[in-house]
Amino acid sequence: MEQILSMNGGSGEQSYANNSIGQSTCLxxxxxxxxxxxxxxxxxxxxxxxxxxDLGCSSGPNTFYAVSEITSIIYKRCCQLGRSAPEFRVFLNDLPGNDFNTVFQSLPAYQGKLREENGPGFGPLYVAGVPGSFYGRLFPLKTLHFVHSSSSLHWLSQVPPELTDKANPLINKWKIFISKTSPPAVISSYLTQFRKDFSLFLKLRSEEVAPEGRMVLTFRGRTTADPTSDESCLLWDYLGQAFQDLVAEGLVEEERLDTYNTPYYEPHPEEIQAEIEKEGSFTLDRLEVIALPWDSVNGGIKDDRATTAKRMAKAIRAVNESMFRSHFGEDILDPLFHRFIEIMAADTKEVEHVSLVISLIRKA
Amino acid sequence: MEQILSMNGGSGEQSYANNSIGQSTCLxxxxxxxxxxxxxxxxxxxxxxxxxxDLGCSSGPNTFYAVSEITSIIYKRCCQLGRSAPEFRVFLNDLPGNDFNTVFQSLPAYQGKLREENGPGFGPLYVAGVPGSFYGRLFPLKTLHFVHSSSSLHWLSQVPPELTDKANPLINKWKIFISKTSPPAVISSYLTQFRKDFSLFLKLRSEEVAPEGRMVLTFRGRTTADPTSDESCLLWDYLGQAFQDLVAEGLVEEERLDTYNTPYYEPHPEEIQAEIEKEGSFTLDRLEVIALPWDSVNGGIKDDRATTAKRMAKAIRAVNESMFRSHFGEDILDPLFHRFIEIMAADTKEVEHVSLVISLIRKA
Structure with a gap:
């Protein structure tokens, strides 16, 4: 997974940088x-x-967003209180395949802007890139005061192993994610994998975060207890249907589709709370639900369903392309998203895009 | 300078990764x-x-070399002494244009190799990339125990300003670096810029290096007092001659050549010692001269002059291409190095490639 998953790099038409308005709004x-x-x-x-x-910083306009906020808030607060402001050290983390070159090349301009906005007393701000999975240790012991992560923790460390078992895999027929048609064993394998990953994430960070350090984590989640509701599954179902059509057209082998599952999960607040309590290193200070409107990908402008579908296709492609390409090959990408747009445009369902934001404090 | 200079990225035929055997031997x-x-x-x-x-880590086989040595030596020594080994935090620094993506993508394999070579007790080793010029602050106060830099500090922060003065520039006619034909004012402007840069480098690092922390710095230098001797200038003279030929052929405007000078200097040990003493934060523990044979670019194999010239051209191109391209345009690169090869192959002079390695201790 670590070798494959990455948001589309650069700043071109298919780039994550240009197709992450949903993540940006959520942030x-x-x-x-x-x-x-x-x-x-x-x-x-x-x-x-x-x-x-910042864990899962990606490459684009969202990369520096949280860091800018955190450092500016601290600086202004120190000025208000008449205290001397600290210097800042920022670690931008993502998987090794992330386009760090683009991030680094935008850094001088970004640092200039930050100084301009905050005034000459701001900083210095030392920035470093940290390649690696946040499901492994990334930092020395007790060295972090703040951890932020947005639109990242819904990615699992791997597809649930029951679904990739070579000898006797669980089959999630015609689907690439949890769906109403998924066997109960598929659904529970996803939940088990999420619990394992989220708990591991908390344990690793508990080693790296200094006592009373903070974490603010935002990720896709759900508000309905049922993990197969449209709230979580509608877009994945459209994608599954698009893949089925490619199978029917002979562009994708059925066996290829049977063996593809997305390493992703949208937890319910209760699932989150349970893991935090069980792991025990952090206190949950706040948990909020962010529900974005169905057409938030249009950036607040009302548009017809077909246009919304086109934008949605680009947003989904910028995120999933690396994994689709690795499993199905480059050639299916254009026909797949072409079909996705048709399927979504022909349907009438609308669901909100739900994220959870949690604020955690490392116990002393 | 910071925006322009970078070693050629990737791992292709013209890449620094494939054309840095001289730097590798020196290291x-x-x-x-x-x-x-x-x-x-x-x-x-x-x-x-x-x-x-590691300051000026570049992208290629040399990137992890020093880090591997430092961490392995410490780990083995701790094992010998029966002490518990520390964990390691490594910052790989280079200018923002460096190909960090390639470095980061090779990281998982590198870390695996290091664990394999040293044994399971080794590490953890936390790696981060730090984009920025080492002529600016890169790290918070007193946070570094070791600083290493190889084949980087001979790069100046800028071309000496006397040579780029818009109204009345000093002209270093037909040359792109110090040469026997250079006016004395050109030579002294280079020395002044070097002194300023090296002194600034020491001051910045003195803030970042913890008391009794170490720096080992290797960079091109000279053993003869005269900065215009062939030891320092021969290859630059060949390049200057190649540029002159392009001017004669109408491929480069004379004014373009007049306004190009390389931001580079090869200091003499006495110049180094003087700056270290004047700056005052570090004790010079050792200074050694490394003299590589003329044809070291051949990797120890004897080859004819024309073949050596071809390899030398690639090595010089991998390092200088970004600056040449920025000033003269992409189109001159192939003809330039074609001429360089002819000029070098037709000559018979041989000089050693001299580097200096210095070991410094931060005063307590």
């Missing part, structure tokens, strides 16, 4: 929670260097 | 000095996490 909607966490932490003594990590 | 020749510095530091108490930076 900005999570800011009140982030802001409160940062301000709370300013009540205590700040270290000389405040160290933060 | 391995500097290892005894590095090794002693690391072993010396093991005599004192090591911190829980040993933090090191």
């Amino acid at each position: 900005s909607r999570s800011m009140p929670v982030l802001k409160q966490a940062v301000l709370d932490s300013c009540c205590t003594n700040l270290p000389e260097t405040v160290t933060m990590a | 391995s020749r500097s290892m005894p000095v590095l090794k002693q510095a690391v072993l010396d530091s093991c005599c004192t108490n090591l911190p829980e996490t040993v933090t090191m930076a």
Whole structure:
């Protein structure tokens, strides 16, 4: 997974940078929670260097968003309180396949902008890129004061192993994610994998985050108890249907589709709370639901269903392309998303895009 | 400069990764000095996490070389002494245009190899990439225990300003670097720029390196007092001559050549010692001269002059291409190096390639 998954790089038409408005909106909607966490932490003594990590930073306009907010809030608060502002160390993390070159090349301009917005007393801000999976250790012991992650933790470390068992795999027929037609064993294998991954994530971060350090994590989730409701599954069902059509046309072998499953999960708040309590290193300070309208991909403009479907296809492609290409090959990408657009445009269902934002405090 | 200079990326025929055998040999020749510095530091108490930076890490087989040596030496020494080994934090630094993507993608394999060679008790090793010029601050205060840099510090932060003065520039006629024909003012402007840059480098690192921290720096230098001797200038003179030919053929405008100068300097040991003493933060523990044979680019195999010239052209191109392209345009690159090969092949002079390696200790 680590070798394959990456958001589309660069800044071209198919890039994640140009097709991540949903993630961007979600990120900005999570800011009140982030802001409160940062301000709370300013009540205590700040270290000389405040160290933060953004996990799953990707490459694009969202990469520096949270870091800009966190550092500016701290700087302004210190100015208000008449305290000397700390210097900042920022670690931008993503998988090794992420387009860090693009991130790094935009860094000088970004740092200039940040100084301009905050004034000459701001910083210095030391930025480093950290390639690697957040399902492994990334930082030395107790070195982080803030951890932020947005639109990343819904990715599992792997497809549930029951679905990839070479000898006797569970088959999630005609689907690439949980669906109403999925056998119960498929659904429970996804939940088990999520629990394992989220719990591991908490354990690893508990080693890296300093006592009373903060984490604000935003990721796709669901509000309905049923994991097969349209809220979680509608877009994946459209994709599954598009794949079925490619099988019917002979562009994809049925066996290829049978063996593809997306390493993704949308947890319910209760599933999150249970894992946090069980792992035990963090206190859950806040949990909020962010529900974006069905057509949020249009950026607030009302548009017809076909146009919305085209934008949605680009957004989904920018995120899933690396995995689809690796399993099905380059050639299916255009026909797949062409079919996706037709299928979505012909349907009338609408669901909100739900994310959860949680604010955690490392126990002392 | 920061926006332009970068070694050729990727792993193709023209890449730095495939054309840096000289730098690689020089690096391995500097290892005894590095090794002693690391072993010396093991005599004192090591911190829980040993933090090191490689400045000018580039992208290729040399990128992880020093880091592998430093971490392995410390690990083995701790095993010998029956002490618990530290964890390692490694910062790989280069300019923002460096091909960090290639570096990061090779990281999982590299870390696996390091664990395999050293045994399961080794590490963990946390790697981060730090984009930015080492003529600016890169790290928070007193956070580094080791700094290594190889084949980088001969690059100046800029062309000496006297040579780029818009109104009344000093002209270094038909040359792109110091040469016997250079006016004395050109030569002294280069020395002044080097002094300023090297002194700034020491001051910045003195802020970042912890007391008693070490730096081992290897860079091109000279052993003769005269900065215009063939030892320093021969290859640059060949290049200058190749450019002159392009001017004669109408491929390059004379004014373009007049305004190009390489931001590079090969210091004499006395110039280095003087700056270290003047800056005052570091003690010079060792200074060694590394002299590689004229045809070291052939990797130890004897070859005819024309073949050597071809390899030399590739090596010089992998390093200088980004700057040549930016000033003269893409089109001149092939004819330029074609001429360079002819000029070098037709000549008979041979000079050693001299580097200096210095080992410094941060005063407590």
